[in-house]
Amino acid sequence: MQAIRNRRSETISLRRFRRFGPPVLQIIRTRKKEDIVPREVKIVERLAFWGMPLSLGVMSLKMLAWWVTGSVALLSDGLESFVNVVAAFIAYFVIRYAQRPADHDHQFGHHKAEYMSAVVEGGLIIVAAFLIISEAWDGLLAPRLPDAPVLGLAINGLAAVINAFWATTLIRVGTAHHSPAMAADGQHIMSDVVTSAGVFAGLILAIATGYAILDPVLAILVAINILWQGYKVIAHSIGGLMDRALEPDEEAAVREAIATHSGGALGVHDLKSRRAGAAAFIDFHLVVPADMTVEEAHVICDRLEDAIKASIAGATLAIHVEPEGERAHGQKVDVEGTGK
Numbered sequence: 116m117q118a119i120r121n122r123r124s125e126t127i128s129l130r131r132f133r134r135f136g137p138p139v140l141q142i143i144r145t146r147k148k149e150d151i152v153p154r155e156v157k158i159v160e161r162l163a164f165w166g167m168p169l170s171l172g173v174m175s176l177k178m179l180a181w182w183v184t185g186s187v188a189l190l191s192d193g194l195e196s197f198v199n200v201v202a203a204f205i206a207y208f209v210i211r212y213a214q215r216p217a218d219h220d221h222q223f224g225h226h227k228a229e230y231m232s233a234v235v236e237g238g239l240i241i242v243a244a245f246l247i248i249s250e251a252w253d254g255l256l257a258p259r260l261p262d263a264p265v266l267g268l269a270i271n272g273l274a275a276v277i278n279a280f281w282a283t284t285l286i287r288v289g290t291a292h293h294s295p296a297m298a299a300d301g302q303h304i305m306s307d308v309v310t311s312a313g314v315f316a317g318l319i320l321a322i323a324t325g326y327a328i329l330d331p332v333l334a335i336l337v338a339i340n341i342l343w344q345g346y347k348v349i350a351h352s353i354g355g356l357m358d359r360a361l362e363p364d365e366e367a368a369v370r371e372a373i374a375t376h377s378g379g380a381l382g383v384h385d386l387k388s389r390r391a392g393a394a395a396f397i398d399f400h401l402v403v404p405a406d407m408t409v410e411e412a413h414v415i416c417d418r419l420e421d422a423i424k425a426s427i428a429g430a431t432l433a434i435h436v437e438p439e440g441e442r443a444h445g446q447k448v449d450v451e452g453t454g455k
């Protein structure tokens with residue numbers, strides 16, 4: 116027996132069975148669990164982990180800025196960052212849970228857990244907005260100019276720059292890898308950046324004009340914007356929990372793959388899809404000639420699966436093969452060379 120061990124710790128054994136015919140190539144997989152986990156999953160989990168200490172650091176900076184100045188607007192900004200800390204911890208543990216493989220009780224996986232986390236995240240955004248309004252209301256009743264404004268604004272500005280970079284990263288990665296929890300966390304932090312920008316502008320105006328009431332007024336305006344952001348996060352997440360179909364560009368890619376790789380079939384109909392976090396579920400009916408063998412139909416199905424999975428990462432397919440003559444229903448897909 117000749118054994119060759121490659122760098123990915125796969126053992127390839129060549130065993131020659133002279134009595135049974137030609138050499139047999141046996142591949143024995145010995146990869147550890149972490150080697151099997153897709154690289155994309157590791158990226159999402161790593162970002163979610165670092166979101167926890169980073170959110171704690173940003174919150175500390177903002178509370179320091181409030182302590183230095185006594186500004187109600189900076190306090191409201193710090194309160195929102197506290198919510199960010201809670202959301203970061205929730206996102207990390209939910210993302211880890213959502214990446215668990217399917218089991219007996221969850222045979223389609225745990226992907227939808229991310230949508231539930233995103234709903235909670237949207238709720239926390241709304242809670243943060245009401246906390247800001249509550250603090251700003253006290254400022255309206257007794258407005259005052261902040262102390263040491265330059266130092267406080269500098270500290271808060273540093274926190275805002277860190278948040279802007281992190282939010283952009285989370286939204287980009289979360290969208291690219293279909294992680295609702297990470298994208299929601301990024302949108303939450305981006306709303307925090309908007310808050311910081313509004314607070315910065317409000318304090319500058321208050322100091323420049325001497326109108327202390329501008330500080331709490333602008334805080335309330337920022338809170339209204341945050342309420343809108345929270346509503347959008349919740350609405351998008353509920354759509355995922357309700358088995359929302361793939362995005363139009365993704366569905367177009369599925370249709371293109373079917374149209375160009377279903378040679379030998381007569382038609383496709385009843386196309387359905389749904390998105391569940393990083394997973395996509397697609398099923399349709401494939402019409403084949405009545406005299407086609409099961410093996411020939413299976414070859415077409417394999418070809419379609421390969422083409423669709425190449426276009427839609429994380430896709431799971433269910434293809435129902437039926438003979439010609441059955442009544443078509445649902446969404447149809449034109450198949451090249453058939454005119455159907």
